[in-house]
Amino acid sequence: MNIPIFELERVQSLFENTVDYNLTESGFHPYTLNELLDKQQIDTLTNTVLGYGQTNGSIPLRKRISALYNGANEENVLVTNGSSEANFIACHTLLEKGDEVVMMVPNYMQIWGIAEEMGCIPKAFQLLEENNWKPDLEQLKKLVTSKTKMIALCNPNNPTGYTLTKEEMKEIITIAKSVDAWVYCDEVYRGAALDGNVRQSFMGMYDKVMVNGGLSKAYALPGLRLGWLVGPEKIIADTWAYHDYTSITAGIMSHYIGEIALQPAKRLEILNRNRTMLNENLKAVKEWLNQYGDLFEYTAPQSGGMLFIKYNLEINSTELAEWLRKEKSVFILAGDCYGMDYHFRIGIGERKDYILAGLERIKQALKERFDI
The missing domain is CATH 3.90.1150.10 (Aspartate Aminotransferase, domain 1)
Incomplete structure (x- = not known):
């Protein structure tokens, strides 16, 4: 193995x-379900035909997701079985053997393991505990090279809860542009800020950005196993091709409930x-x-x-x-x-x-x- x-x-x-x-x-x-849905929605759910549904995500759900990101529409979205599948698909879409992946640490370490399995070269840049977990962006500048294909982030961060400032995000984009690397950001905790302000996404800051999200963390709906990727339309079409080889589709009931959960008031x-x-x-x-x-x-x-x-x-x-x-x-x-x-x-x-x-x-x- x-x-x-x-x-x-x-x-x-x-x-x-x-x-x-x-x-x-x-x-x-x-x-x-009783806490989340009203009686009419539950009745609709219980009468749902348990077919496959649209494999890249239902159009109503992808429209709800795209509304969370500036400049995005449903063609910029792939719906996945949780954000973990999104990470797996993103890596296999964007990376090839021998590519360098510079990754924020500490972090949810799934991408590190996937990169190793693919024959990529993972490198770590640090969040500094002695500086209240602020990122060492000088270290990031030194680590990127012409072989760096991806800068992998988790923002807000797992496990520290640190959230990048707008200035730090802009500097990371500048560093990525300097070596023509992708910025890939796990944003599954976006929306879970203690002050209630939903932080800016990396999506839209650069033409080589892909982000993931999902309903497991900030939305308290892990049992739906509903995640997504958002990125440039052409690259998202490529991720759909990989999705056809993994789980094919998220469950149709998750599509329906997820679309309700992302309605603005809910x-x-x-x-x-x-x-x-x-x-x-x-x-x-x-x-x-x-x-x-x-x-x-x-x-x-x-x-x-x-x-x-x-x-x-x-x-x-x-x-x-x-x-x-x-x-x-x-x-x-x-x-x-x-x-x-x-x-x-x-x-x-x-x-x-x-x-x-x-x-x-x-x-x-x-x-x-x-x-x-």
Whole structure:
């Protein structure tokens, strides 16, 4: 097997359903259909013919998605089975063996693994923890070469919640143009800002930009497995060709529900619900962490459903996560999954009582093992 194990996803898949408290979820507590849809919409759903539908995404859904991006229309959109499939298709459309991919880290590391499997050369540029996770754009300038085919970003960032400023986005575009590279940005957390302002997309800033999005994170609808790619019309047509070889189409029920979720009023309702939850939970989690003084260090996220935390204990992050899971049935994501030991990630988009109950288990464990 040439492709490396995707450690972050594998470890979550193994354990997230086997514990009392799963604190690794990076999105928001999911909706039920009854919460999301009215009676007429549910009736329509239950009478939907379960055919294939349009393989690149229904026209109404692609129109809703394109409305989120300046200058886009439905021909700029491919609908996929989640944003993970979007990443896979984008890489196989834009990259060839031997190409360099310069990737923001820490990051959701799927693209790194895909690039390695394809025979590409992944290179990392850093978000700087000591600078509140601002990107090291001087490092990025030095890393790009004539062989750089893609600059891969995650904005808002997983796991730090850092969100690029407009000035940083413009500088990244300038760097990409200098070597004629694609800018590919995972924007699946766009819409999940704590201040409620939807940040600018990279789409439209440069003619070699492709972005992905989806309903799993900012929209709290992971069970739909609905994602998308947005980019130049010709390149999106090429991605459709790859999509025909992967999953062919997203489910027709997901098409229907996704189009409803992205209607302007419903979309605003969803984002407001999740932002309120995020702000309340972040306040509660910060209070919990701060009781320990300098044991935990963190920069509060600007967006997204997670908090990335540094801890000052002499224990490896994977060992810490496994110990908490086995001893207290609470699951955190080890920093090792991002190549950053002595860190862990917890989700802050769940129900507040659930999060605090999980943290209480951690408090008991710290008292028992470290007497703190």
